[in-house]
Amino acid sequence: NAGVTQTPKFRILKIGQSMTLQCAQDMNHNYMYWYRQDPGMGLKLIYYSVGAGITDKGEVPNGYNVSRSTTEDFPLRLELAAPSQTSVYFCASSYSTTVTEAFFGQGTRLTVV
Amino acid sequence: KQEVTQIPAALSVPEGENLVLNCSFTDSAIYNLQWFRQDPGKGLTSLLLIQSSQREQTSGRLNASLDKSSGRSTLYIAASQPGDSATYLCAVAIYNQGGKLIFGQGTELSVKP
Numbered sequence: 001n002a003g004v005t006q007t008p009k010f011r012i013l014k015i016g017q018s019m020t021l022q023c024a025q026d027m028n029h030n031y032m033y034w035y036r037q038d039p040g041m042g043l044k045l046i047y048y049s050v051g052a053g054i055t056d057k058g059e060v061p062n063g064y065n066v067s068r069s070t071t072e073d074f075p076l077r078l079e080l081a082a083p084s085q086t087s088v089y090f091c092a093s094s095y096s097t098t099v100t101e102a103f104f105g106q107g108t109r110l111t112v113v
Numbered sequence: 114k115q116e117v118t119q120i121p122a123a124l125s126v127p128e129g130e131n132l133v134l135n136c137s138f139t140d141s142a143i144y145n146l147q148w149f150r151q152d153p154g155k156g157l158t159s160l161l162l163i164q165s166s167q168r169e170q171t172s173g174r175l176n177a178s179l180d181k182s183s184g185r186s187t188l189y190i191a192a193s194q195p196g197d198s199a200t201y202l203c204a205v206a207i208y209n210q211g212g213k214l215i216f217g218q219g220t221e222l223s224v225k226p
Contacts, residue, residue, distance in 0.1 A: 004156075031212060033213075033214065035216075040122075040218060041218060042117075042202065042216040042217055042218040042219055043157075043202070043204075043214075043216040044216075045213055045214070045215070048213060058213065090156060090157065092157075092214075094212070096212060098144040098145070098206060098212040099144065099145070099164065100162070101147060101159040101162045102147065102157075102159060102204075102214060103159070104149075104156040104157040104158070105156055106155060106156045107154075107155070107156050
């Protein structure tokens, strides 16, 4: 199994550009999450989903959008990129984080210049 | 609002030493607490998951404890090795909020040969 796959691994965006960070999991997990990690700040939850068609905001959703049309995929959309969105983005999934461990992708390092 | 704190932020020990990492949380309404390891430039790997009804979990040289009433967890690493050098993060799954994981800022561990 591939687990949680994120693409791309690195990206440089200019201010005002848009992009989609891709996340796919092949473990048939219901729960999926997007986090951003800034140096020394831990991980902050952007959006999460408890199943296909269901999404909800996390701690820092402004400037981002998500969709969950299938169980496998959970893309994160950045509209009008800003320097404050420079960060490392992690996607995670779990069968159910209420009882089971979460699996993380390798991350996408995004720089907005 | 749930807040998770990890102390210390960084720790350096000689090889072979036993060590304890600390994690505290403000709201005891959790499903579970997880400890993760993160190597530089990599994603997170789950080490141990303790359900809210459990007191501890063990895996090899790692032992994690949970005291929900006091809002504390510890990760004990026995006979530390240079390969244990990494950042260790704890996270709690919040009760009644889709099991959202809230992370601490992490403890950066360096084990010197």
